[in-house]
Amino acid sequence: MPDPEFFPPQSSLPGAAAHFGAYVLADAVATLPVDAPTSVDALPLADVPADEARTPAAALERILRGPSGLGTASLRLARREEPPTLPAPEPELEPESAPADGNPVPGLYHHPVPEPDPARVEEVSHRIKAWALGEVDLYPDDWEDQFDGFSVGRYMVACHPDAPTVDHLMLATRLMVAENAVDDCYCEDHGGSPIGLGERLLLAHTALDPLHTTKEYQPRWEESLRSDAPRRAYRSAMEYFVQKASSSQADRLRHDMARLHLGYLAEAAWAQQDQVPEVWEYLAMRQFNNFRPCPTITDTVGGYELPADLHAQPAMQRVIALAGNATTIVNDLYSYTKELASPGRHLNLPVVLAERENLSDREAYLKAVEVHNDLMRDFEAEAAALVAACPVPAVQRFVRGVAAWVDGNHYWHQTNTYRYSLPDFW
Known part of the structure; x- marks a missing residue:
């Protein structure tokens, strides 16, 4: 093209x-x-x-x-700390000539990218599954195929080619998985509903933007952060993020997550009213409910x-x-x-x-x-x-x-x- x-x-x-x-x-x-x-x-x-x-x-x-x-x-590109070398099967074609899986949407303007580093993909995939299963108990056993099919390791390695270490890549990967869990469990396929969504999103947002309240009520809030998988994931992902982010970078993320949640609420309102918005209204919502x-x-x-x-x-x-x-x-x-x-x-x-x-x-x-x-x-x-x-x-x-x-x-x-x-x- x-x-x-x-x-x-x-x-x-x-x-x-x-x-x-x-x-x-x-x-x-x-x-x-x-x-x-x-x-x-x-x-x-x-x-x-x-x-x-x-x-x-x-x-x-x-x-x-x-x-x-x-x-x-x-x-x-930042100098990268390479993960341990992992064994890989012999490719049928040379990497530079091997076609990517799937077909692009015909006529869609895009730029092809190199295949992401397979060693990094494998390491990130291993770590994110250990985090989801072991640290935050994010999903039941029967969701495992869907989690694997999401291919989040491949996703994040492709999107962040200048990440200096796998630890840096994991900052984005945990947040991506946590955001997807909130979308699925609060809004979409796995029990989501527009009814009561505002309350759920507000309380989940406090896992990113901590509540500052009285000593009497602080323990109840902290207990609520462990009450469901999306909040556990948000809290853990944010705790990792702030270890490497500056204060302004962390606050920037909180602001953009609030934008995301506002977009969720607009879409939920249309669902409750069984309303299809005007095209410009939909695009306005998508400027908030987006990546x-x-x-x-x-x-x-x-x-x-x-x-x-x-x-x-x-x-x-x-x-x-x-x-x-x-x-x-x-x-x-x-x-x-x-x-x-x-x-x-x-x-x-x-x-x-x-x-x-x-x-x-x-x-x-x-x-x-x-x-x-x-x-x-x-x-x-x-x-x-x-x-x-x-x-x-x-x-x-x-x-x-x-x-x-x-x-x-x-x-x-x-x-x-x-x-x-x-x-x-x-």
Whole structure:
């Protein structure tokens, strides 16, 4: 598929970068290796011709390949602490020529990714199952096949190629499994219901954002955190996360988890009212009920920190939001047949488009592909404008990490043939 044509969007970042001034550059220099030069000229993009630096497509290409020039080698991908070598079967094909499992949605704009490191996948898969079974008692025995079929180790290794150690990967993996348990047990397939969902989500959220109450009532709250599997998983995953995250990174995650829970509540309200929202309303809900908490922690998983002021910039927030929105529509498309086969009516973008725009199932699905592609191209254009306007190493690395998460998320959906299959629309 040819490269998309990028149209430079309006950005507030040039002014923002000037506002930060010496603070931003000092922080950028602090992220360089100890033997790197510390002049402004050593920062990424400094060795790029001016006409190329002004081109969003060229800027995005540099994000994905990493910074270049003296002293920037360590910024491309973090040096990794490799897990123990595990025996692997002989592949039938050379790794570079072996096709990925499953078929991508025809016409879907995406970037293929290399097969994730099998040793890391095996180690993360082993550790997450031990955590789910032994530490938090997350699921009964008859859910084991579904847990294995989720392939969360493969998912997280594909999404976080710059994680320096398996311990860093486990931060994201525990949170992903805990979030999935909350969705299943509170909202979806395994006993979930829209009735009373607000109370359940509020109490679960206190496992992430602790309750500060009187000594008389503190023990009752602490006891409640052990009362069901989702709360146990949330609490344990967050305890591990805060051991490696800064205070601002932890608070950022709590904020994005609150966004996620708000989206759950909107969808639950439509279910209780048996209402199909307008397409724009559905997309608004999906900006909250989406994958955003996952890419927003890419710096913690990568072993560094994007400063809070830079993370909060409107242009950065737009990049993160577009990434979350695009990846969530990927989920709508790949889970379409799975949801149609489930009891009740599941809202997803093709279903809403068919109902609200009077389209056939096929027409609605193909239009949802177009919506996804528009979101992806907006994400890439905004990401390119952002790094061109604010050439700070932490910004470049964070945006590159978000882009890697977007690509890894598609890879997992495409290759998880245990969970997903495509409709027969082509």
